[in-house]
Amino acid sequence: MRLPFFYGWVVVAVTFVTMAIGVNARTSFSLFFPPIIAEFGWERGVTAGAFSFGFIASAVASPLIGRLMDRAGPRAVMELGVLLMGGGLLLAPLTSQPWHLYLTIGVMVGAGSVCLGYSGQSLFLPNWFIRKRGFAIGIAFAGVGIGSVTLLPWVQHLIEQTGWRTACTAMGLMILVVLAPINLLLHKRPEDIGLQPDGDAAPLTGAAKPLSNIVDPDWVAIDWTLKRAVATARFWWIALGYFCGLYIWYAVQVHQTKFLLDIGFSPSVAVWALGAVSLLGIPGQIFLGHISDRIGREWVWAISCAGFALCFAALMALKYQPSFWLVWLMVFTQGALGYGLTSIMGAVVFEIFGGRHQGSIFGMIMLAALAGGAAGPWLTGLLYDRTGDYTLAFGIAIIVSLLSAVAVWRASPGKVRAVAGRLHTLQAGTGGE
Numbered sequence: 001m002r003l004p005f006f007y008g009w010v011v012v013a014v015t016f017v018t019m020a021i022g023v024n025a026r027t028s029f030s031l032f033f034p035p036i037i038a039e040f041g042w043e044r045g046v047t048a049g050a051f052s053f054g055f056i057a058s059a060v061a062s063p064l065i066g067r068l069m070d071r072a073g074p075r076a077v078m079e080l081g082v083l084l085m086g087g088g089l090l091l092a093p094l095t096s097q098p099w100h101l102y103l104t105i106g107v108m109v110g111a112g113s114v115c116l117g118y119s120g121q122s123l124f125l126p127n128w129f130i131r132k133r134g135f136a137i138g139i140a141f142a143g144v145g146i147g148s149v150t151l152l153p154w155v156q157h158l159i160e161q162t163g164w165r166t167a168c169t170a171m172g173l174m175i176l177v178v179l180a181p182i183n184l185l186l187h188k189r190p191e192d193i194g195l196q197p198d199g200d201a202a203p204l205t206g207a208a209k210p211l212s213n214i215v216d217p218d219w220v221a222i223d224w225t226l227k228r229a230v231a232t233a234r235f236w237w238i239a240l241g242y243f244c245g246l247y248i249w250y251a252v253q254v255h256q257t258k259f260l261l262d263i264g265f266s267p268s269v270a271v272w273a274l275g276a277v278s279l280l281g282i283p284g285q286i287f288l289g290h291i292s293d294r295i296g297r298e299w300v301w302a303i304s305c306a307g308f309a310l311c312f313a314a315l316m317a318l319k320y321q322p323s324f325w326l327v328w329l330m331v332f333t334q335g336a337l338g339y340g341l342t343s344i345m346g347a348v349v350f351e352i353f354g355g356r357h358q359g360s361i362f363g364m365i366m367l368a369a370l371a372g373g374a375a376g377p378w379l380t381g382l383l384y385d386r387t388g389d390y391t392l393a394f395g396i397a398i399i400v401s402l403l404s405a406v407a408v409w410r411a412s413p414g415k416v417r418a419v420a421g422r423l424h425t426l427q428a429g430t431g432g433e
Contacts (some may be wrong), residue, residue, distance in 0.1 A: 006199030008128035008136065008190060014182050015121050015140035018078065020147030021179060022116030025085060025171050026054070026109055027148065028155045032092075035164040042098060050101040054110025055374040059367050061111040062119055066363020069123040069188070070356065077123070078183035081115025082175055084108045089172030093165035116179070119366045122346030123359045127189040130197045130213065131293065131420035134300070138289025138343035145282035149275065213418045220416065224353045226360045234352055237411040239365050241301070243372035244404030245341050248308045248397050251376035252315070252334060253277075259315060259390055263322050273331050280335030288340030294421030296414045297344045297351070305405035307337025312394040312401070319391065345369075351413040 003010070029051050037047055069077050088108025095101050114120055121140065129136045158167035187193055196202055214220050222228065229235045253274075260270040292300035314330035349362045376397075383393035414422065 007187075007193065007195060008197075008199060010185060011125065011128050011187070012136050012140045014185055015125055016143035016146075017182060018116055018143070018179055019118075019121065019141060020143035021151065021175060022081065022085060022113065023118070023144045024147040024151045025089065025175060026113045026117070028152060028167075028171060029105055029109075031152065031156050031159060032105075032164045032168060035159060036095075036101070039164075046098050047101070050098070050106045052374070053102050053106035054113070055370060057107045057110035058114045058119075059370040059374070061114045062366040062370060063360065063363040065114050065120060066123060066359040066361070066366075069120075069359035069363075073188040074120075074124045074186040075184060077115050077120055078186060079180065081112045081120060082179045082183065083112070085112030085116060086172045086175040086179075088112060089168050089175065092168050092172075114366075118342055118345065119363070119370075122349075122366075123362055124186070124188050126346045126350040128197060132198055132290075133347050134289035134292035134297070134343055134419070135286070136289070137346060138286040138340075141289075141342050142282045142285050145278045145285075148278040211423055213420075213423060214416075215414070215418050216416050219352075220354070223357075224355045224361065225357050226364060229353050229357075229361045230364070234411045235361070235365070237407045238348060238352070239368035241404045241407030241411065242345065242365055242369035243375075244400045244407065245301075245305070245345075246369045246373035247376035247379075248305075248312070248401050248404065249338065249341070249376070250373045251380045251393070251397050252308070252311060254377035255380050255384075255390065255393075256315065256330070260318075260327070263319055265322065265327070269324075269327065273327055276331045277335040277339075280332060281339035284336035284339050285343045288337070289343030292340075292344050292347070293419050296419050296422060297348050298409045298412060298414055300340055300344055301348070301408040302405040304338050304340040305401045307333040307340070309398045309401040311338060312397045316391060316394045319389070348408060348411065348413045351417040352411065354417075 033047065033051075036042075037044060040047075065077055068080070085108065088104040091108070092101065092104040095104065118141065122137075125137055125140060126133055155167050155171065158170055190197055190199075257270045257274055260273060261267065288300050288304065291303075310333040311330050314326050314333065318326045318330070346362065349365060350358055353361045380390070380393040380397070383396070384390055387393075418425075
């Protein structure tokens with residue numbers, strides 16, 4: 001039975017809910033962190049190491065998940081993620097030794113988050129849309145922001161009322177009960193169920209061919225395997241751009257609260273700033289995703305990187321003038337602009353290396369991205385320990401922001417496939433053929 005609307009929007013809705021629960025289930029470790037320390041008396045570094053160890057598990061899993069997507073499709077990947085993350089959260093309350101936490105919250109939840117989070121969703125969602133690709137992904141990924149302002153306060157309430165073990169169990173059950181059934185609705189691409197991207201009608205025999213968005217037919221004609229992709233400069237430019245992108249994302253996310261407290265702001269302002277970033281990320285991802293369909297992925301990546309650069313500049317200025325308007329500038333540029341990166345991460349790779357092996361290629365690129373996500377907080381903290389403040393670390397982050405923009409511009413997805421808003425220039429360049 002045909003739906004009265006394009007099935008791709010069902011895929012977007014499933015992704016929205018999956019991201020809202022799956023990504024924030026991992027983030028909720030920051031809420032479990034204080035009561036776990038209070039109960040066991042472990043060192044902060046040892047306890048927090050479970051979350052950091054999850055990045056290693058994510059990095060190891062990323063290429064494997066990409067290969068699984070190419071071979072078995074999104075349902076297999078998502079259900080594996082549900083099993084790993086749900087199982088990890090249900091087993092975590094049995095913790096009595098640090099290694100228990102590393103296995104459950106670290107390995108199981110960390111590996112599961114690759115499936116259910118940005119990486120896993122970006123492996124198939126771009127297939128469903130071409131003209132509205134950035135817009136659709138922006139809506140789907142906005143689920144993270146909605147989840148952070150609804151789910152995390154609920155988890156905190158459970159911790160205060162019933163303890164961290166009950167809250168952890170509740171999160172695990174929610175993942176199994178909600179995400180396991182809805183992800184059975186997924187399909188890898190519209191052609192698998194007799195549809196076309198964007199819900200377009202199948203072309204009729206003898207009808208004029210629709211305008212192609214291919215700019216470089218020689219490049220597109222290549223059957224891009226992982227081995228071939230790794231041998232190109234474009235692959236490494238994307239890897240560098242994504243490494244730098246997650247470096248700046250997590251460098252500010254992990255350190256901004258402590259920095260604001262250090263320079264004299266109240267805990268309420270610091271917590272507000274962190275929450276406001278997630279809230280502003282919701283319209284930011286949707287709007288910049290939509291704009292990327294009009295002006296190109298390179299431009300939006302550059303805008304987002306400029307947002308992070310301004311964010312770090314505002315943090316540097318706050319040390320000398322701790323005013324609320326600078327906090328607001330930092331929050332706005334980070335959330336409304338910087339978070340736009342996620343709405344086009346999958347699109348950039350698919351438009352350059354689209355084909356049968358795009359999942360494997362994207363998975364390997366995300367290995368570099370996750371390495372950046374691990375390096376950003378670590379190096380920022382190390383530089384603080386060596387210098388006594390964040391000035392040098394934030395200055396380096398500004399340079400990394402600019403390097404990320406340059407790298408994706410060098411990869412130039414727009415020179416392989418044009419976005420919908422640039423098709424008229426492509427048509428004019430081909431003489432209207």
